[in-house]
Amino acid sequence: MLVVTRKRGESIVVGDGIEIQVISLGRNGVRIGVTAPRDVPVHRREVYDLVVAANRGAATSAADSVSALASSLRNRVPAVVVVPSEVPDAPLRLA
């Protein structure tokens, strides 16, 4: 890991078009500004990790309980979601 000392207003350039700037230093943390190309997603690490964990969990869903879940949901929810090809000529509208 590259470790550098930066003062307020100073920045670091990463590759082509990514800049990380120290905006201010406070008692509770450092405010950082990130400038990146539109196609580079920028996320807080803990937010990203939370979603990674949730997605990995969701990818291991137990297949044998699914029909029972679907059936109990059908009794509870008022409408069903349709996949786009089932609405051939109109923009997709969900009930």
Added chain:
Amino acid sequence: MNSESPDLTSIETRFGHFAGNPRDVVTLVEGLPGFEDCRRFLLLSSPSLEPLVCVQGLDDDRPAFLAIDPRLVEPDYRCRLDDLQRRRVGASLETPLLWLALVHVADGGESTVNLRAPLVVNPERMRGLQLLAGHDEYDTDHRLG
């Protein structure tokens, strides 16, 4: 990346056999955190699975998910796209969007749904995103049933 093309009209998934439609392949333009090498996903539905949808990955390890429209779980659920996110899926302000929240069914049968980070798809372009902080009032493991 796995490059062979499965027959999407008749596809076997972890959640059973489906008749798919190549038009229902959505590209998640920023990928799915945890499964970054899979960008293309086929949306599959069947009468026995409704109101759940199977989201079958087509790249890499082909992860398979279950999802549900979050508004079927919480009728008041509303999520907004900012301008950048809207551009990334090629949607205008008027474009009707498809919302899907990933479901986790545990071994014991208890299930949760990720209402915090939903997927949003522009069905006109079949481009989608997972909104990582889509809805802060909900958890990634909202109790489903």
